[in-house]
Amino acid sequence: xxxxxxxxxxxxxxxxxxxxxxxxxxxxxxxxxxxxxxxxxxxxxxxxxxxxxxxxxxxxxxxxxxxxxxxxxxxxxxxxxxxxxxx
Amino acid sequence: xxxxxxxxxxxxxxxxxxxxxxxxxxxxxxxxxxxxxxxxxxxxxxxxxxxxxxxxxxxxxxxxxxxxxxxxxxxxxxxxxxxxxxxxxxxx
Numbered sequence: 809x810x811x812x813x814x815x816x817x818x819x820x821x822x823x824x825x826x827x828x829x830x831x832x833x834x835x836x837x838x839x840x841x842x843x844x845x846x847x848x849x850x851x852x853x854x855x856x857x858x859x860x861x862x863x864x865x866x867x868x869x870x871x872x873x874x875x876x877x878x879x880x881x882x883x884x885x886x887x888x889x890x891x892x893x894x895x
Numbered sequence: 896x897x898x899x900x901x902x903x904x905x906x907x908x909x910x911x912x913x914x915x916x917x918x919x920x921x922x923x924x925x926x927x928x929x930x931x932x933x934x935x936x937x938x939x940x941x942x943x944x945x946x947x948x949x950x951x952x953x954x955x956x957x958x959x960x961x962x963x964x965x966x967x968x969x970x971x972x973x974x975x976x977x978x979x980x981x982x983x984x985x986x987x
Contacts, residue, residue: 815927816983818898818952823976824941824962832896832952832976834927834983848927850896850952859984869958882941882954882962882975885896 810849810865811891812837814857818850826881833857833887835865851885864889898925898978901949905937913968920945920974922953927983938972939963950978 812835820832831853837845849867854875857863865887866872872886873879905919918940926932929950938953941962945951951974953959959973960966 816981818976818978819980819982820952820976820978822942822944826962827976834981836927846926848897850898869956869961880961880966882958882973884954884956884958 809888810837810867811894812849812851812863812865813844814859814861814863814887815848816859824882826878826883827852833863835863835885835887837865838862849885851887852883853887855887855890857887857890862891862894863887864891896952896954896975898927898929898981899923899936899938899951899953899974900925900929900931901945901947901951901974902935903947911969913965914939914970917963917968917970918943920947922951922972922974925950927981929981936972938974939970941973941975942977945974945977950981952976952978 899922
């Protein structure tokens with residue numbers, strides 16, 4: 809898993825059916841000091857996270873599909889938690 | 896998933912079985928400010944509506960094939976949505 813900071817969201821009307829009614833967040837991946845790494849990922853939200861939140865990301869398909877309870881689907885990056893504190 | 900800009904199309908008649916009818920597009924990966932990063936890639940179009948000039952998001956690796964009708968095919972990236980807007984903190 810990765811720690812990231814939500815910096816925005818993506819709006820998309822035409823998408824693969826899996827993404828219908830799903831929230832997409834722009835997540836900046838953080839290093840172990842809490843700084844930016846320059847890497848970002850677009851992730852599907854499951855915890856009502858929003859811009860400014862520090863979050864836990866899964867960037868792996870099988871784990872993500874397990875969260876959504878599906879056997880197949882083009883999902884890999886999922887926000888699975890809001891971080892209260894870390895260090 | 897990452898943002899990308901569709902740059903062009905790829906036509907291939909001879910393809911691996913299972914890829915018949917799949918559209919391939921040349922996509923330039925972008926950073927979150929929509930500036931180009933790295934080399935262009937060839938992505939399958941899983942929404943069947945993306946075209947040159949459009950801002951899209953794509954999924955990489957195993958999950959790319961999951962986006963297609965035949966989920967066991969050799970593709971590295973697949974376009975899974977067309978972006979209407981990207982809103983970043985403090986600006987859009």
